[in-house]
Amino acid sequence: xxxxxxxxxxxxxxxxxxxxxxxxxxxxxxxxxxxxxxxxxxxxxxxxxxxxxxxxxxxxxxxxxxxxxxxxxxxxxxxxxxxxxxxxxxxxxxxxxxxxxxxxxxxxxxxxxxxxxxxxxxxxxxxxxxxxxxxx
Numbered sequence: 001x002x003x004x005x006x007x008x009x010x011x012x013x014x015x016x017x018x019x020x021x022x023x024x025x026x027x028x029x030x031x032x033x034x035x036x037x038x039x040x041x042x043x044x045x046x047x048x049x050x051x052x053x054x055x056x057x058x059x060x061x062x063x064x065x066x067x068x069x070x071x072x073x074x075x076x077x078x079x080x081x082x083x084x085x086x087x088x089x090x091x092x093x094x095x096x097x098x099x100x101x102x103x104x105x106x107x108x109x110x111x112x113x114x115x116x117x118x119x120x121x122x123x124x125x126x127x128x129x130x131x132x133x134x135x136x
Contacts, residue, residue, distance in 0.1 A: 066111045073120045075103050076127050083130060097134055100127050 060068075079100040086093030104127050111117055 062112050065109055066113060066116065069109060069111045069116065069120055072103060072106060072108065073123050076100065076123050079103060080123075080127065080130065083134075092134070097131065101131060104128065104131070 079096055082096040083093060083100065086096055104124065108120055108124060111120075
């Protein structure tokens, strides 16, 4: 039977013909086949949507790594600016030093962009120098 449109069905030339099964009639599996079927691994449930979303959030793409690295670098530059302003005003800003140290301790990951990695390394070095001068 073939459906050609809404509400129209026609008999196809092949619809009335049936082909016999390769082995003849339907048969139940023998004892050996039944044991093999029972020994098969049980079906596992598909992972939940929440688990898939959590996994996706854990996997960082190169773009995400780059975005985080740039954000960290900008934060360190902001801390250096705060320190510079505090020094120009004649005060020692312990809060800026603490923020710089915390951002520096956050660690730096490679982004895959050599120019960006070099710039971030220079920022890290400058922050380390300023921290050493103020603590030392």
